[in-house]
Amino acid sequence: MKTRNELLSQSVERLRMAKLDTPELDARVLVKYALKLSDAELIGGSDLNVSPDCASGLENMICRRVRGEPVARIIGRKEFWGLSFELGLDTLVPRPETETLIEAALAAFGRGTPRKVLDLGTGTGCLLLGLLSEYPEASGLGVDIAPKAVEVAAANGRRLGFDGRAEFRVSDWDEGVEGQFDLILSNPPYILREDIEKLAPEVRLHDPIKALDGGPDGLSAYRALAAAAARRLAPQGLLIAELGAGQEADVAGVMAKAGLKVDGPARPDLAGIPRALVVRR
Template sequence: MSHSKARTLRETLREASMRIPETEARHLLRWALDVSDTWMFLHADAPMPDAGAQKFASAIERRERGEPVAYIEGRRGFWTLDLEVSPATLIPRVETERLVEAALVVLPENSALEVLDLGTGSGAIALALATERPMAHVIGVDLSEAALAVAERNRQHCGADNAEFIQSAWYAQLGARKFHCIVSNPPYIPEGDAHLAQGDLRFEPRSALSSGDDGLDDIRLIVTGATSRLHPGSALLIEHGFDQATSVRTLLETAGFERVETLQDLESRDRVSLGFQRGA
């Protein structure tokens, strides 16, 4: 009785690459087998290990349906961190690292500062700041209990004892606390935007993506609420869409913020606007 020859890694990858992009197929194969690129290269003509075959096949089917790679793997790298993500959280993106960079500029090292991250999701921004500024106390807030559970697991994984997460609708549960820096990557996509029905965005939580007809409803709440919750001279930094910089700067200036400016990301798109509370 004859048996068909087991497929090699090379053949398995070739077949998968006919269904999804080859770079994604290779990435998912490495994840499914829990091996390195070097291992896959050295064993390209070896039989596909049974242990990872079903995991890889399931991953290819999910990706073929459009599910983001980060949700399939349950993890995404951000800054220097390896973070858990889930459909309850946004997938951290490299352009948001611009917000972290900008915040670190205004947060001096070796200072016991209070920092607030509004809409923390997976905790990516809060934990990046907490690990870079170990003497600071970083609070991340989110309305989603499921997102906060992910953030807390990430906090423990990162060993960030100087971070904590609180369930709150923006500032609602923070009382009279004041901060030396407020950062946020809030929902900023207009509700009717066609991009919400495309690509990875289809799978991400809508409440973390869109905000009103112009996408600025939550940013308005963040800006107006920040004025009573920042120490004099402290900064508010907000990530926004590439075409919203003028509107966000106007909101900041109208609220009385000084030294208002917009920073660009690595692709030269307007990405982060910031301003400083009066009194410095």
């Protein structure tokens, strides 16, 4: 039998040889998950032997990572806005740049509270539930065209304690949705169809294509989103939409055609890319 430290060292070396970007971090996450360890247990018990069954489970995970499967897909979860979200085959992996939308909402509302929130294309529910974690008096609805994604989002909501405040349902944009909302959030599909084949394998081979494909010009989903926002935003309500790199001007034009007003330049993510576009009715 091998010790925890030996398995960790071997895992790091294998991921490094596969030329992955973060071999040390990936190996630590996978070792902790496979052996069901905390950080303290991994460090404090580094010389303890690992059972053959656990070692075999880790070997399977390392092989999957070497083949390019994202760590979040292997362990089935991803942290977003300090919350842990379970994933599904029909959901995107939540990404750090999407947190920019919640930052933009906090900045836009200041000390106010968006009482009713709509998340269009909810996926895991990360945007809606992350937002609700900041506003205890708010409630919201998350919709997605993929039934399996809605199941995942609803399960995340229950597990994270948002029963009674967050509802999830299957819908094509705002079809069947009633009423108006103080805030609409959306991370729509925005990749140009012809560019999907150029995406990194971790995205192209493991994220659902429907959640990526923005049509021939990358703007198809924004047109539907703008129309839905024009119908569903309350007076003085806000839409905050995620942007792809270089899309700010084009998406602002789509919003203007729908009678919506862009509220200043888009908020940049940590890489400096304009990421969260704030739009008013």
